[in-house]
Amino acid sequence: MNEKYEAVIGLEVHAQLLTDTKIFCGCSTKFGSAPNTNVCPVCLGQPGVLPVLNKKVVEYTVLMGLATNCTVNRKSIFARKHYFYPDLPKNYQISQYEEPICEYGHITIDLKDGTKKKIGITRIHMEEDAGKSIHDQDFDTLIDLNRTGTPLMEIVSEPDIRTPEEAYLYLTKLKQILTYLGICDGNMEEGSLRCDANISVRLKGETKFGTKTEVKNMNSFRNVERALAFEIERQIDLLEDGKEIIQQTLLWDADSNVAQPMRSKEEAHDYRYFPDPDLMPVVIEDKMLDEIKKQMPELPDAKKNRFIEKFALPSYDAEILTSSRELADYYEKILTVTSDYKSASNWVMTEVLKVVNEEKIDITDFPVSPENLGKLIELINNKTISGKIAKDVFTEMLKSNRDPETIVKEKNLVQITDSSEIESIVEKILSNNQKQVEEFLSGKEKVLGFLVGQIMRETKGKANPQIVNDILRDKLSSLK
Amino acid sequence: MSVTKRDVEYIARLARLRFNDEELESYTAELNEILNYMEKLNELNTETVEPLSHPIENVNVFRDDKLIVSIDRADALKNAPSRDEEFFKVPKVINK
Secondary structure, three states: OOEEEEEEEEEEEEEEEOOOOOOOOOOOOOOOOOOOOOOOOOOOOOOOOOHHHHHHHHHHHHHHHOOOOOOOEEEEOOOEEOOOOOOOOOEEEOOOOOOOOOEEEEEEEEEOOEEOOOOOOOEEEEEEEOOOOOOOOEEEEEEEEOOOOOOEEEEEEEEEEEOOHHHHHHHHHHHOOOOHHOOOOEEEOOOOEEEEEEEEEEEOOOOOOOEEEEEEEEOHHHHHHHHHHHHHHHHHHHOOOOOOOOOOOEEEEEOOOEEEEOOOOOOOOOOOOOOOOOOEEOOOOOHHHHHHHOOOOOOOOHHHHHHHHHHHOHHHHHHHOOOHHHHHHHHHHHHHOOOOOOHHHHHHHHHHHHHHHHHOOOOOOOOOOOHHHHHHHHHHHOOOHHHHHHHHHHHHHHHOOOOOHHHHHOOOOOOOOOOHHHHHHHHHHHOOOHHHHHHHHHOOOOHHHHHHHHHHHHHOOOOOOHHHHHHHHHHHHHHO | OOOHHHHHHHHHOOOOOOOHHHHHHHHHHHHHHHHHHHHHOOOOOOOOOOOOOOOOOOOEEOOOOOOOOOOOHHHHHHOOEEEEEOOOOEOOOOOO
């Protein structure tokens, strides 16, 4: 990016809420149902019907507001936003305009250089989703209204974001909070989390905003980063060429890595918002607010700090372990069996996450229970088995999630810690490998590894490596 | 404040309505009458009055997040001018 310029980015994020039913009627929000089977007169926009607000939508939105340091407005109202599109049967979307439910919040992102940055949240409001249009037919557009009326929460950021990376971190943090709260599954690829960006560029030091464009259709976190980088470059190039930036909406094309102007000739939006007379104001009283606060789980930042303080973990470990609530829960369940915090962290970060990533499974589907992993760590720490053998036992546990103690007994893997037993094995190996012994004595230290290998082989890996090392060095130095 | 014929044409277009000249004239006049009446209300000092968003003083009308069986798809599609067994059909919206 050209060093003379800086980008000014604001994000609008739509999060589908994990309620069982729609925002204004009792139809199911289930994804993947047969077309037009989760519909009723209310979400079809039939004349004479009345929307009734799903209480859970209010609770979830307030929860998100509290989690993002927002002011929860004691009174908020719904408005109609008018536009014509076939997947919006009423010809208006019920949303909030003036008096949204939450305002003036912020979240903190951790930048690569270790500094923290606050990103302001302008507002969070409730609204209904539109249906789906299917355009790939020859003559007609097909409309499926199952999604119509699915509850959405729109989270609007302040134009505080300066780089695509910051946008990525902001989105990741929002998703983390949403999934910790259990109010949205955060899946951008499936559209349950969507993001539009407002972007402008200006010379560094300038305080006025440049002309902005809006980029839509970025359906993954990486696509957001790429699309923003593309659009910032495009705007800077225009300015450098002395050209003007046109205020317009662009669609990100992930296949060709470009943002194209939207082709439909959209008129300047005139949504004619006005208060929806069908819906009563929402008033959040103390009692309701207290009840919602009681549902607040420990949030990612607090959990991370607790892991650092209570378990003496490095910040890096704590960051990864708290990346999702489920992973953090898995880690903490290990600690009901062992108090070796760091070993537990190492096992999760290397062996467990390796399998999770390779097999693309959820930690909740991980075949080894955290309790059994805890037992395995204890078996190493009380010297029943060596770390190396533990890896083999772990592989066995992945297949069966059996108790590691049972596996160790069955396969006769208990570590040999009896020094006299090890001593006789060491002596045997030394007398069988006279040549190597002489090499060692003449200064080739590397041969030691070979000899240790021979001993471990003889014991099928069961000899305690520390004792083997000590005895071997003892014996060899007595030969000098 | 006064509404011109062009304003009425604009509002009509936003609402996807088509008026003939006679109708345009009469709606322009009617809208102006309504706005003149509103002007009269503007003479009142409303500084200490909260904006009214709803004439009924009722708040927090909620429903629980409980599933209600949806209607039959055949019934849902019944009134559509164009449809197949599964979908509503509309003229092609975008050209790809």
